[in-house]
Amino acid sequence: MVNDQAGSSKKSWKTLPAALCVAALSLAGAAPAPAYADVPNGWPWSDAPPGVEEAADSRTVRIVFEGPVVKWPAAPKMKDGTTVVPARALLEGIGYSLEWNSGQLELTASRASGETLVFRVGHGEMNIKGGAVVELPVAPYIEGDLLWVPLRMPAEASGLKVSWNALDQAAMVSDPNAPVRFSVGTRSDNGVLDASDKLNEYFKTEWKSDIRFSIYAPEQYNDRVNIRIAAGDPTDLMLLGNPYRYSDELLQSFASDLTDMLEKYPRLQALASGDAAAARSIGGRLYGIPRPSHPNAAAxxxxxxxxxxxxxxxxxxxxxxxxxxxxxxxxxxxxxxxxxxxxxxxxxxxxxxxxxxxxxxxxxxxxxxxxxxxxxxxxxxxxxxxxxxxxxxxxxxxxxxxxxxxxxxxxxxxxxxxxxxxxxxxxxxxxxxxxxxxxxxxxxxxxxxxxxxxxxxxxxxxxxxxWSTEESGLYIIPRTVPKDKAESILDWLDRGIAASESDWSSISGLGEADRSVLDNVFGTTSLLPQKxxxxxxxxxxxxxxxxxxxxxxxxxxxxxxxxQANALFATGEYGELNRKLQELKVKVISGEASLDDWDRHVKEMTDSKEYRDMMGKLNGFLR
Structure with a gap:
């Protein structure tokens, strides 16, 4: 059934803030159904047979395919707790040829490799060539001139993997034998912004990972990250330049709690729970992995x-x-x-x-x-x-x-x-x-x-x-990333950090720019410039x-x-108090204000209730 991963979702789930719900990757938007009247034997989505009862409308869900290309004539949805999809779009998208028997209301899907699946309207079973029978949680049915079938059973019978993300109300369909595909967002501390085709091919062939890099310059990085978070389009592994710029509540709204998953990765766990300035925990739970760096690696x-x-x-x-x-x-x-x-x-x-x-x-x-x-x-x-x-x-x-x-x-x-x-x-x-x-x-x-x-x-x-007060940043995995994919990402990151402790130059075919990208992604603890x-x-x-x-x-x-002071100021509190102080610094340096003006302002500020309140909250971080 789709109950555990990609179907029944009667369990409660927390929604993200509105800004994070604008999912740029959404594939659930319905498109007009194409005409298939010219298909031999007739098709149920062009003319529904008379006497077939149509199911009531139900809420749509999002399905993300990693590998296969599937275009829906109507949005996938939930029916009785199960994700159901238009049969033809799914089956042809994953490589089947179809035959429709209008008299028996039966659909046969076959592939050149020999797999054959048979569905019949109103029957809660899927027959597989060779005699195997798979029980379906929802019987195939016709609605809106389309034949609908459960997602999970035909996908898994075809060797695909289906996982469910209740937080994002999305199912992910992937080929377990294909390279794991995910995106990585990081900051370029050495000026190199692009990975070469050779590096991408290396990860595909050697690490079975299809990586899409988004690498930004330091002066643009924080703004780019905030825009992606607000748009609901974060990368699957994303570096936060300074994690304390986000309040506890905000960080928890978009970053996954990695505590339990990190038990499998002692190296990453040690980084996440260590004393690095970028390490971030909330209530004893770990929300990211600091990118390895040396604290003296700063301007x-x-x-x-x-x-x-x-x-x-x-x-x-x-x-x-x-x-x-x-x-x-x-x-x-x-x-x-x-x-x-x-x-x-x-x-x-x-x-x-x-x-x-x-x-x-x-x-x-x-x-x-x-x-x-x-x-x-x-x-x-x-x-x-x-x-x-x-x-x-x-x-x-x-x-x-x-x-x-x-x-x-x-x-x-x-x-x-x-x-x-x-x-x-x-x-x-x-x-x-x-x-x-x-x-x-x-x-x-x-x-x-x-x-x-x-x-x-x-x-x-x-x-x-x-001394780097932010160090090299904190990698987080957004809450919208399914757990099995998150574990693949952690495995990749752990392997990369381990490899960085040796010498990337031992990998043939990679140039200086490639090794610079690797330093940006996996970090480096060397204070000397790249070799x-x-x-x-x-x-x-x-x-x-x-x-x-x-x-x-x-x-x-x-x-x-x-x-931790940044976490307080990220809320917008005491912004005016500190803005005036910073502006006065510039005025004193440029001669627009005197040191006497500075002395008077500092006294007025430190005597104010607002300043005492701010210092009280900052001292609270030390308790």
Missing amino acids: FPAIRQDWLDRLGLIMPETMDQLFAVLDKFVHYDPDGDGKHNTIGITGRVDGNGLGTLSWVEQAFTGSPVRFGAAGGKVVDNAVGKEQRAALDWLARAFKAGLIDKEFAQTGSERVVSKLSQGRVGLAAITAEQAAKLTVEAGTSDKFSARWMPIPGLKGTSGAIAP ALFDQLSDSTRDGYRYAVYAWQDVSYAGKTLP
Whole structure:
């Protein structure tokens, strides 16, 4: 019967929010029935035999085929708890030739391989060639000039697999011997957005998986994910850039509880229940798997080593030394073109703070985020004297012309463009991006930039290092994905992460772009750029990168950040309170407001009931 998977659905089920119910993949919409009057022997859907009672209308259901192509003349529906479908569309779609006996009201379906199925109107049995008889939960019947039969029995008799997703009220029909087909949405942290045909073919032939990749650039990723969630069209495996941007209630509305399924996959279970910043659990239940990464794999100041060399400068180690270096970058023609056209620092702000200039705040506050945890309490680093010192440094640098004057209006694409033009001396970028800029510049006739990550910049509280507050994101499986398919996806992800721990280059036929896609999908714990890129750097440049990586690994902010804060702000609470603070930061830096204005605003804010209420809720995350 279709009771357990694709039929009777008298069990209660929870509906998704309205935004998630707009299923873009819906195949249930009815289309006008075609005319089949020219078919020999007559067909029941062109002229229903007299005296045949028509069944009452019932609710439609959605059926998704993975492999076979089936076009319905009318929407599949539920009858007495069983999914029923137009017989001809189903059987011809899965490869049968049909014969209709109008006198016996009997339909015979046969395939070249020898399988034969026989249905008779009003008889609750399906006969299979060779004498086998299968009981049908609903007897074939004629309605709306169509012959209707249960979905499951003929599909499974043909070697297909039928599963039922009560949440989405959808049945899925697939060939168990065909590659498992599913979609993967992830973020490109190395700039590569497309998988090659060779990579797709490798997964099909070697892993029996037919994958459709949706890979987006970092600056577009969160918006793309939110649009897909709202449209009810998430990928089957989807990376959330920062899972704490979604409240508990919202996340539970579209993400599957993976706790029980992960018991089969110790590697994935360890990731999901570990201390990664991206790990997310609600009430002790696991809702995703963090993409493997190293916590130090984040944007951090990288500097033009070729400009340092040309001006006879050493790598800066303190903020005062850095200020002096940037001053020379702006005023001493480091690119040698005789023009006053170089920029000390470029970057951009974002809705949550100073964006790619937030490392300056980190140098003074000693924290990569605004809200930290210390002594069992939440610390707001934005209201201390260290934050004021950071704003003072930035304001002086801006006034001296060391910071890109367009930093408050510059988007990520313009930042990339300015870096590619070779007129910028320092920017917060990843080691991978720095290496890529260096390699690309080496092929240019205009300049030869040599970007070097700063290894050990010392702030007021000691050395700082890159730290990913979101880490590499959290993979979720939407609740609309059937359990058996979800298990296939987890098996694929587990296998891929295991393979990433070795070397993808051992797979013949895959190029550099393919391996970059694999790093994007399965993550990487290496802090050095991808090998194929790293090998193109000079020996001395590679040594500089290794030195920086070793220095970074001595600095950890584990347990000192509060990623749960994003869950609070995702609800929209305290938005105006924090927006005003961020806007004032930009005004202080650009000289539109003074540090005295900052002091007054901070006092008014911290004295307000709204601020005290916010801090009380944030402290609740530590209990």
